[in-house]
Amino acid sequence: MKINVLTLFPDMFTPLQTSMLGRGLEDGKWDLNLINFRDFTTDFHHHVDDTPYGGGAGMVLQIMPIQKALDSLKNKGRVIITAPQGKTFTQQTAQSWSKEETLTFICGHYEGFDERIYQLADEVVSIGDYVLTGGELPTMSMIDATVRLLPGILGNAASPVDESFAQGLLEYPQYTRPEEFNGMKVPSVLTSGNHQKIDRWRRKEALRATYLRRPDMLANYQLNKEETTMLAEIKEEETN
Numbered sequence: 001m002k003i004n005v006l007t008l009f010p011d012m013f014t015p016l017q018t019s020m021l022g023r024g025l026e027d028g029k030w031d032l033n034l035i036n037f038r039d040f041t042t043d044f045h046h047h048v049d050d051t052p053y054g055g056g057a058g059m060v061l062q063i064m065p066i067q068k069a070l071d072s073l074k075n076k077g078r079v080i081i082t083a084p085q086g087k088t089f090t091q092q093t094a095q096s097w098s099k100e101e102t103l104t105f106i107c108g109h110y111e112g113f114d115e116r117i118y119q120l121a122d123e124v125v126s127i128g129d130y131v132l133t134g135g136e137l138p139t140m141s142m143i144d145a146t147v148r149l150l151p152g153i154l155g156n157a158a159s160p161v162d163e164s165f166a167q168g169l170l171e172y173p174q175y176t177r178p179e180e181f182n183g184m185k186v187p188s189v190l191t192s193g194n195h196q197k198i199d200r201w202r203r204k205e206a207l208r209a210t211y212l213r214r215p216d217m218l219a220n221y222q223l224n225k226e227e228t229t230m231l232a233e234i235k236e237e238e239t240n
């Protein structure tokens, strides 16, 4: 997968070149192309923004440098603008984007985009209902969530399937050594060696975590017969 990022701050993108994603870059599993759209300005001072028509505070990003930066790309693929007014990015978005050959992100900064810039994009996406100073951190989050789903990025190929959101539930709790720490014990079922029981416990605890912390997710989840029984048990246990 090739990812282009149009940004005024290419130096911010070191986190994506670290750890597992960094190794993936070195191994050629994906490619990151950072483009500073200030390089596409034509005026002496290299302005990328100007005051808003109609007056008001702040500056607005101009369309011309962004359009030129996009035009310089041989293949843009899916063009994404990150902005708080976009639709919310989810695990499903990451899954769908991970099947694309090329993605191009446009990161805003300052007060906002000239409205005509939105016409250059296939979608406008937000990472949540809060406002950041720029699109760089949202873009990095979205790239991380997408690229980690590509084959060969994570060490354990099975892990993206089990994790939170992939199945519509939060993840079950995990433990490692020591078996007891400051009086806190690992649930005995996990050391029992009974894999059928462990499997049931994990499915039930994933349901419990979702029921307690994200009931909104549970409302959209189709429970099977055994899960219906488990949820009844959980409700009983949690009221006691």
Ligand code: ADE
Binding pocket: 082, 083, 084, 125, 126, 127, 128, 129, 130, 131, 132, 133, 134, 135, 138
């Ligand atoms: N730019 C500023 N805030 C943002 C947000 N919440 N999501 C995406 N892009 C943004």
